[in-house]
Amino acid sequence: MSTLETSSLKLIAFDADDTLWVNEPNYVNVQQRLGDLLSHHIDQPTLSRHFYATQIRNLQLFGYGAKGFTLSMIETAIELTQGRVTGLEIQQIIDIGKELLAFPIEVLDGVRDALETLAKRFDLMVLTKGDLFDQESKIARSGLGHFFKYVEIISEKDERSYQRILQRYGLQPEEFLMIGNSLKSDVLPVLHIGAQAVHIPYVITWAHERVGEEQLQGKSFATLASMHDLLNWLEVTAD
Structure with missing residues (x-):
């Protein structure tokens, strides 16, 4: 498992669906x-x-x-x-x-505690792709919105999208961390622009978001079992 130097970290972005809640x-x-x-x-x-x-x-x-x-x-x-x-x-x-536009939001275990602790130390962002109305509704229904300083809902998560996020917020790659359940969307493009990523797998992955083992060769990132492990990995303790 890779390690992260948190002293340079300014913004932590979280994927939404199947990272923060069941989708x-x-x-x-x-x-x-x-x-x-x-x-x-x-x-x-x-x-x-x-x-x-x-x-x-x-x-x-x-x-x-x-x-x-x-x-x-x-x-x-x-x-x-x-x-x-x-x-x-x-x-x-x-x-x-x-x-699908109104299902009850089931926040995943460990998410609320992790966000509550991290929001006191870092700027947090929801960075998700999808329909604007749908994603905004899920954020509101989740009861997690107040933890996030920024919300970005984009059409696709690729290298250009992440580069635009860094430019928009005046960040260097080492100052940005992305956390999500998709290797294709939340990890690989982030690593390709020189930023950091954490993979927290979900029990179900849509076929379109799966990647082959060959695409992961030589890539350095952390994989955590659940959001419960995030604070320990970041070496951040709750107050």
């Missing part, structure tokens, strides 16, 4: 319900493959989040049934998609 299981549940709804039209493996391909194809148009997910469900249903899906079934798809 992906809600999407898995909705996709399973889509499969149940269309089971008389198409088998689950075919649906899953087609739906994933539709989501990835639509990212450039709709971005990440519940709205794009719902539109991709509707498109998938129309394509796989060759237009035979009924208006009632489309309404049911819209209804289960709407649930």
Whole structure:
């Protein structure tokens, strides 16, 4: 596990979904319900493959989040049934998609204590990608918003996005730390610009966020079991 010199650290950024609160299981549940709804039209493996391909194809148009997910469900249903899906079934798809915009926020273990302690010593940021309205709503519903000095909701997490964040806040790479559950979005692009990253895996990872072992070769970053371990790793103690 790599170590970090906190004396130079000025800003700690946290991913939101599946880092601060539960998110992906809600999407898995909705996709399973889509499969149940269309089971008389198409088998689950075919649906899953087609739906994933539709989501990835639509990212450039709709971005990440519940709205794009719902539109991709509707498109998938129309394509796989060759237009035979009924208006009632489309309404049911819209209804289960709407649930993704209002599900109860389940804050992950250790998050609140870690934020409360770190907010007294560092500037904290929520740095997440997705739909602006959806992400703002989740931050508000989580009850965690007051811990963060900054909120950045961006369309994609890549090297250019992180470089823009550093420029916007007048930071050098060594002054920035990113914490998140995605190696693809929260770790690798941060390391590529010379900043620090901590990986806290979640039990479920969307296929689009997975990376191969070869992409991790020679990369130095910390992997923690949970947010409970973050304060010890940073060598920060609660008051």
